[in-house]
Amino acid sequence: MMTTATASRYTAEYRNIGPALPGKILPWLQQLRAEALVHFSAHGFPSPREEEWRYTNVSAIEKKLFAPVLGFVPHLQTVNAQWLKSYQLEDAWSVVLVDGHFSAEFSILDGLPETVSVMSMADALTKQPELLETFLGRAVNNTEHGFIAFNTAWFTDGLFVHVPARQVLEKPIQVLHVATQADVMSTTRSVIIADEMADVKVIETFAGLDNSYLSAAVIEAFVGANADMALYKMQCESEKAYHFGGTYVKQARDARFTHYNFAFGGLLARSDIHVDLDYASECELNGLYLGIKRQHIDNHTRINHLKPHASSREMYKGVLDDRARGVFQGRVIVAEDAQKTDSQMNNRNLLLSDDAEADTKPQLEIYADDVKCGHGVTVGQLDESSIFYLQSRCIDEETARNMLTFAFANEMVDKVRIKHLHDKVLEQVLMRFPQEGVKKSWL
Amino acid sequence: MLSIKNLHVNVGDKPILKGINLQINPGEIHAIMGPNGSGKSTLAHILSGKAGYDVPGGTVTYQGKDLLEMAPEIRAREGVFLAFQYPVEIPGVSNIYLLKAALNSIRKHNGQPEVDAMDFLTLIKGKVRLLDMDEKFLYRAVNEGFSGGEKKRNEILQMAILEPRLCILDETDSGLDIDALKVVAEGVNSLRSPDRSFVMVTHYQRLLDYIKPDFVHVLAHGQIVKSGGAELALELEEKGYSWVEQAAA
Ligand SMILES: Nc1ncnc2c1ncn2[C@@H]1O[C@H](COP(=O)(O)OP(=O)(O)O)[C@@H](O)[C@H]1O
Ligand SMILES: [Mg+2]
Numbered sequence: 001m002m003t004t005a006t007a008s009r010y011t012a013e014y015r016n017i018g019p020a021l022p023g024k025i026l027p028w029l030q031q032l033r034a035e036a037l038v039h040f041s042a043h044g045f046p047s048p049r050e051e052e053w054r055y056t057n058v059s060a061i062e063k064k065l066f067a068p069v070l071g072f073v074p075h076l077q078t079v080n081a082q083w084l085k086s087y088q089l090e091d092a093w094s095v096v097l098v099d100g101h102f103s104a105e106f107s108i109l110d111g112l113p114e115t116v117s118v119m120s121m122a123d124a125l126t127k128q129p130e131l132l133e134t135f136l137g138r139a140v141n142n143t144e145h146g147f148i149a150f151n152t153a154w155f156t157d158g159l160f161v162h163v164p165a166r167q168v169l170e171k172p173i174q175v176l177h178v179a180t181q182a183d184v185m186s187t188t189r190s191v192i193i194a195d196e197m198a199d200v201k202v203i204e205t206f207a208g209l210d211n212s213y214l215s216a217a218v219i220e221a222f223v224g225a226n227a228d229m230a231l232y233k234m235q236c237e238s239e240k241a242y243h244f245g246g247t248y249v250k251q252a253r254d255a256r257f258t259h260y261n262f263a264f265g266g267l268l269a270r271s272d273i274h275v276d277l278d279y280a281s282e283c284e285l286n287g288l289y290l291g292i293k294r295q296h297i298d299n300h301t302r303i304n305h306l307k308p309h310a311s312s313r314e315m316y317k318g319v320l321d322d323r324a325r326g327v328f329q330g331r332v333i334v335a336e337d338a339q340k341t342d343s344q345m346n347n348r349n350l351l352l353s354d355d356a357e358a359d360t361k362p363q364l365e366i367y368a369d370d371v372k373c374g375h376g377v378t379v380g381q382l383d384e385s386s387i388f389y390l391q392s393r394c395i396d397e398e399t400a401r402n403m404l405t406f407a408f409a410n411e412m413v414d415k416v417r418i419k420h421l422h423d424k425v426l427e428q429v430l431m432r433f434p435q436e437g438v439k440k441s442w443l
Numbered sequence: 444m445l446s447i448k449n450l451h452v453n454v455g456d457k458p459i460l461k462g463i464n465l466q467i468n469p470g471e472i473h474a475i476m477g478p479n480g481s482g483k484s485t486l487a488h489i490l491s492g493k494a495g496y497d498v499p500g501g502t503v504t505y506q507g508k509d510l511l512e513m514a515p516e517i518r519a520r521e522g523v524f525l526a527f528q529y530p531v532e533i534p535g536v537s538n539i540y541l542l543k544a545a546l547n548s549i550r551k552h553n554g555q556p557e558v559d560a561m562d563f564l565t566l567i568k569g570k571v572r573l574l575d576m577d578e579k580f581l582y583r584a585v586n587e588g589f590s591g592g593e594k595k596r597n598e599i600l601q602m603a604i605l606e607p608r609l610c611i612l613d614e615t616d617s618g619l620d621i622d623a624l625k626v627v628a629e630g631v632n633s634l635r636s637p638d639r640s641f642v643m644v645t646h647y648q649r650l651l652d653y654i655k656p657d658f659v660h661v662l663a664h665g666q667i668v669k670s671g672g673a674e675l676a677l678e679l680e681e682k683g684y685s686w687v688e689q690a691a692a
Contacts, residue, residue, distance in 0.1 A: 394520050439544075
């Protein structure tokens with residue numbers, strides 16, 4: 001733990017930007033932000049001495065002192081507008097956040113059912129402050145770690161979604177984060193609420209121009225009784241970027257939640273996905289991380305089985321090449337009360353070079369006695385007998401290796417059932433395996 | 444087509460094949476029979492180029508070229524096909540993708556353009572029907588979750604599409620019920636032609652009831668201890684392997 005003496009430069013520099021941030025007339029939010037500031041001043045960013053950060057050192061973020069973007073969002077040049085749109089999904093509503101601020105120009109929100117709210121967080125703080133008061137900061141605490149306090153203190157905008165009871169949204173909602181400026185931080189906070197028996201799919205996309213910047217995004221999601229929520233994260237930050245993305249989910253009884261974490265970009269990227277499960281709820285966490293060059297990609301999941309009869313399924317796969325490092329830390333905690341828990345956690349890593357590294361640490365903490373919990377991890381190379389099989393089918397060795405690598409990753413891509421998103425994710429995977437081993441036209 | 448002369452194969456220091464001689468001419472079907480562990484799969488593997496074996500002596504000539512010098516994929520493109528005893532599962536690669544990739548590699552090797560998508564579908568659907576398979580198998584991952592019999596059919600499907608010159612079938616009959624065996628045999632028989640040869644590795648005579656070999660060789664302890672015509676298989680069926688093993692000893 002850091003002491004006050006080593007307080008972050010961020011606190012020193014940005015302690016007083018509060019009046020420029022949204023929600024400044026809401027006392028409850030002011031209090032939350034003040035508490036966050038106190039916590040962050042005291043502790044700073046997480047350090048590798050903390051168990052849940054032991055493989056990831058974020059001190060570079062402290063050194064770089066990224067600057068907040070306050071209010072003003074420059075108009076994008078035509079070429080950048082086209083680049084932005086290449087990440088925008090067809091057949092989806094979208095909230096586009098440019099450098100952490102809502103862009104009305106690019107967002108698409110027409111045709112939403114009247115009872116459904118989809119808007120920027122800044123808007124929601126004006127239009128629905130009471131609702132937000134009961135949800136913001138309830139799925140994750142400022143004290144969780146430095147990034148949460150940091151985010152609460154300084155978020156400039158975000159996504160707000162509220163789907164009322166029994167409402168099924170046919171089209172997905174995309175929140176597209178784009179980073180266009182160098183050396184800035186974009187800090188966003190989002191809240192997604194699906195009431196009882198509602199059904200909603202939300203896609204988070206992160207993309208950035210070829211700069212160094214910090215993207216720190218926190219989502220709190222609340223899945224009501226018997227509701228269905230799917231959250232997709234497609235992280236394609238620039239290769240110089242720093243990314244922290246936290247997803248904190250509370251599931252009510254019988255709720256279903258599925259998460260897909262496609263972690264592709266960033267120099268240093270960390271995802272937290274934490275889920276609290278109530279009685280007979282179900283969650284599924286899927287992840288695919290691809291690391292090349294010197295990328296460091298860390299995934300931290302925590303599944304809290306709090307009540308009986310809930311089930312969780314988790315599958316994370318990593319492909320690491322060059323000098324990349326991938327981390328998987330998966331915790332499953334089964335409370336004393338959570339009898340009949342059914343949980344399975346898997347992490348599989350493929351190392352493509354001698355210098356690549358995978359650190360995997362599954363943790364089961366079981367306090368109930370009548371449960372079915374399993375986990376498995378592998379770290380390895382491609383299977384030689386599979387390579388020979390493909391060679392015996394006329395495929396040269398290099399192509400065979402590419403095909404198998406792609407196949408390993410593609411298993412996760414194929415889980416995505418939203419066609420347009422599936423194609424975008426696939427495109428990103430193929431971009432990272434550019435060898436002619438895999439021909440898209442044949443897939 | 445294929446000429447094996449005094450072939451010795453070791454795994455590490457352990458000799459597995461100890462001087463095999465075999466001459467296979469175009470259009471012929473040779474059955475290689477023998478007890479478990481006699482080296483049948485090793486022979487099939489060494490012909491298709493699997494790594495991990497040493498060849499301290501002997502030669503294998505395929506269509507006038509030194510087969511052992513060629514990379515496995517070159518052998519395959521030149522027309523050597525191995526139907527595996529234990530086909531490998533490849534999650535994430537669809538059957539149809541692999542077939543297209545394989546066929547196009549052969550075409551490229553022969554200086555031909557990529558196969559037209561429509562022609563390919565017509566070709567493949569015809570073969571799927573021939574082998575009495577469900578078209579859904581085309582879109583499933585290669586062998587993943589297939590039953591033993593489905594895997595074997597899938598091997599023959601690949602063979603039917605790639606039209607090799609030398610087909611090596613390693614225990615294709617094992618794991619097949621009698622109906623599936625007939626379908627597979629029909630598939631193989633439909634591929635018979637004057638310029639295509641077959642090496643059928645099998646432990647039992649069963650398959651040979653449906654695909655009649657021109658020659659039968661008995662492999663025991665890494666050597667061919669007896670050769671004969673189709674009738675040799677029947678004799679083996681009746682008397683078991685100990686008879687030839689002893690005769691050779
Ligand atoms: N990779 C290997 N390493 C060690 N021994 C092997 C290997 N492959 C085959 N063998 C041995 O070689 C012999 C022949 O095996 P195999 O060719 O599979 O026989 P068959 O197919 O006739 O049953 C067996 O004794 C087997 O244990
Ligand atoms: Mg064998």
